[in-house]
Amino acid sequence: MKEFLNFINGEYVRNASGKTFQDINPVNGSVIGNIYEAGQAEVDAAVAAARAALKGDWGRLSVAERCKLLDAVAGEINRRFDDFLQAEIADTGKPHHLASHVDIPRGAANFQIFIDTIKSTATESFNMRTPDGKTALSYGVRVPRGVIAVVCPWNLPLLLMTWKVGPALACGNTVVVKPSEETPATATLLGEVMNQVGMPKGVYNVVHGFGPGSAGEFLTQHPGVNGITFTGETRTGTAIMKAAADGVRPVSLEMGGKNAAVVFADCDFQVTIDTLTRSCFENAGQVCLGTERVYVERPIFEKVVAALKERAEAMKPGLPFDHDTKIGPLISKKHQAKVLGLYKTAKDEGATIVTGGGVPDMPDALKDGSWVQPTIWTGLPETATVVTEEIFGPCCHISPFDSEEEVLGKVNANRYGLATAIFTQDIARANRLAHQIEVGLCWINAWFLRDLRTPFGGSKQSGIGREGGVHSLEFYTELRNVMVKF
């Protein structure tokens, strides 16, 4: 049985309360280990360690020295690739091909990219003549914000955590990470990496626990925290924003979505179906950027439904390391119950179930896992629950459209605005639409293709702020203006 300890000031520690909770493998419901829940005392200690590190060795490093350490972190993640892979797969049940191609490599890349960013980003400078005939030179200096609270979800644990820890540290901050209660392993393991590369104590801290009344709330309400970066549900982000109001602390929020795909009749059919299969079903639909609403131009509507049905039915559920496994379980029994509840709602509201809608028949050894079938619906109005609400499961509703104007209205009629994918050969039309769709990220003939130098984030209730490349510096540093008169 494993133990997941808090990582505070360079050391693994249990807790004063003795409270633990279980880390469950969603493939079969087995217990992976016990997680030591951080109370107020542990969160206080972690924040104090992070504050002290700002004034210690870490705070005195040059950018080049900091970057050398971060490069070593990326190298050590790659060297221990298999440890991270095993830990991530045990916590999430995701197929090996996904974790090995997406989660772990991006975990390392997220440190590497921000080394390049911080080394090569200039600050502005302006010259002006003063009324008395002298010169005033203004220039910007970027300083770290201080202690950053990093609150993470469970769907891409290492990837999304390092997406924030990488730039936070590159900018000279220190962090206290609160990983999801469902996926404690890789954040904990990263502590070993930090010690191995000689990261000063207190720069990277991890506190385990839940949200309200637990580590998440204690951390985000902590007056010693200078900024909060969060990825998760919009409801949680709202609570965090309220907590951040005390002390007027900045937030960066990457939250829920109800992403649409728009498929025109002139699309490259094969590319479109291949891409939609991924965007609807990859990671069992537990990707914030995933597609849950597919709008198809009427002439090819039936053809798209039939092709996607065939693909959904070929998504073989199974063990992460089996070669023919195409889809893993949902993260937990709780999430499975939520998704199955929405599958039922779709049926109750009159959906045509093209495929799926329930739990797949699994062998006895996996019966206690959190499995659901990839599911496709048609025939619902735009007001139906599964067309408006985020499900975060392997499912989508497909509906036909007749004009660009009509589909634009439907895509935008949602409170979320994270991502969209447009499929067409008419690149002028695609660009025209991309400028009008109210989202932070728009793909044309692609999905989840990322250049880490570009801004990432959501519009409307999907988020506040942009992270990625130089945009991350907006949140992780404070831009100070210096003016000298001579």
Ligand code: NAD
């Ligand atoms: P969640 O909001 O339930 O939990 C996220 C984290 O917040 C967890 O660590 C949790 O313990 C913590 N938390 C919960 N309540 C809190 C509180 N009151 N104060 C402080 N911390 C609190 O989200 P989840 O279920 O882990 O993740 C799924 C959600 O994340 C989906 O809505 C998905 O769309 C979203 N997501 C968004 C992005 C993005 O980039 N926009 C990426 C991945 C996931």
